[in-house]
Amino acid sequence: MQTDDFLGQVQNKAQLPTLDAALRATRATLETLAERLGPTESRQLGARLPPEIQEYLLIDRPDTERFSSDEFLGRVSEREGVDLPASTHHARAVIEVLAQSVPATKMIDVLDRLPADYARLFIGTEGGMPND
Numbered sequence: 745m746q747t748d749d750f751l752g753q754v755q756n757k758a759q760l761p762t763l764d765a766a767l768r769a770t771r772a773t774l775e776t777l778a779e780r781l782g783p784t785e786s787r788q789l790g791a792r793l794p795p796e797i798q799e800y801l802l803i804d805r806p807d808t809e810r811f812s813s814d815e816f817l818g819r820v821s822e823r824e825g826v827d828l829p830a831s832t833h834h835a836r837a838v839i840e841v842l843a844q845s846v847p848a849t850k851m852i853d854v855l856d857r858l859p860a861d862y863a864r865l866f867i868g869t870e871g872g873m874p875n876d
Contacts, residue, residue: 745845747794753844758837769834772823774800774842776816781857782808789854792846813861839865 748763755766778786778801785808790801811819821831843851843866855866 745794747796750794750797750841750845753841754834754837757840758834760834768824769831770797770838771800772820772831773835773838775803775823776819777801777839778803779805779809779819780811780816781854785854785857789842789846789850793842812859813865816862816865836865 751763751766751770754760754770755763758766758769760766760769774790774797777789781789783803783806786801786803790798793801817828817832817835820835821828824831824834826834851866855863
């Protein structure tokens with residue numbers, strides 16, 4: 745998958761007006777996910793993504809931060825510069841496109857590493873995750 749394809753899918757699923765808006769949503773979501781997963785898991789998750797998207801999963805911190813899905817969504821909202829309901833919708837769209845872009849087993853591994861309250865962000869995504 746190419747960068748424009750990834751962003752186009754995010755734009756479509758999140759009903760965003762531009763690719764730039766899709767890029768902001770993607771960056772905010774993946775940078776926050778990388779903080780929560782830590783550097784090793786984030787690099788592995790991004791291995792099959794286009795380099796321009798992959799870079800949002802690369803973090804310089806050696807440790808994994810521990811925070812709830814509510815904190816995750818708050819951080820995404822702040823990074824993206826939109827209100828919480830919008831950022832929640834955008835984050836789910838990004839995660840859905842991510843799930844379509846990586847092996848299903850990788851997404852299951854990611855979900856297994858996160859607390860149960862994160863399931864609300866992943867459940868219903870394609871790419872091997874269960875539907876709502």
